[in-house]
Amino acid sequence: MSMTKHAGLGAGTGDIGTIAFGTLSGGAGAALTGGNFWQGAVTGLVVSGLNHAMHKMMNEDFVKGKLDREVDAVFRNLADSEAPATRETLYKIKDSLPTLKSYFSKTGSVDMYAQPDISSLDDGSIAKTYAHSENNFKSSRVSTTYFKDSFRSYRILARTMLHEFGHCLSYKNGDFYNYHINHTRAETNSWKERYAFNYAFANGGVPYRNDPWYLMNSK
Secondary structure: OOOOOOOOOOOOOOHHHHHHHHOOOHHHHHOOOOOOHHHHHHHHHHHHOOOHHHHOOOOOOHOOOOHHHHHHHHHEEEEEEEEEEOHHHHHHHHHHHHHHHHHHHHHHOEEEEEEEOOOOOOOOOOEEEEEEOOOHHHHHHHHEEHHHHHHHHHHHHHHHHHHHHHHHHHOOHHHHHHHHHOOOHHHHHHHHHHHHHHHHOOOOOOHHHHHHHHOOOOO
16 A cells, blocks of 8 residues: 655655755756756756846746646636535546546546544645555556545645645556565665656646655655
């Protein structure tokens, strides 16, 4: 089974985390292949003496991911407000945000449930994805339960959903199973989270390098 090892995928890092680790628009490829695109961009600007341009690039709207921009466009002043902790909310946000709607079918149209009576799991997980098979390693049918802390805002919920979509895909396509059979439990736990972070980032989510858990488990 899958657990998110985070407090809302970047919650707590705030604007500073976004600025420090955010990749520039169009620089996602460099980041995904291991290049430190942001550091390189900043260094180049400083060397060139283009301080004004550097500050413009650090504008909040510029460094936000595609999913965040969709949340802003759809929910506007409610984007960072608490969302109703219901199953209806999950399907509403899935249908309202183009990114989530587009990738939902690739998860196998995962069954989604809300559990408002539990804030989070003991390890801090705010959502949990299951593969419905005898060994819970590989299945064409998966489900995700979102706990109350997932609904702290529409933005956090959207980020968490995209992350969990990554877990769903890893179960459906067999990637999780293929990795699991040749690695230890600890290695697999770290791998599955990296997989979900990378998936979310590649598909418009928060840059995975923003998240403290990812930074600690990236190798």
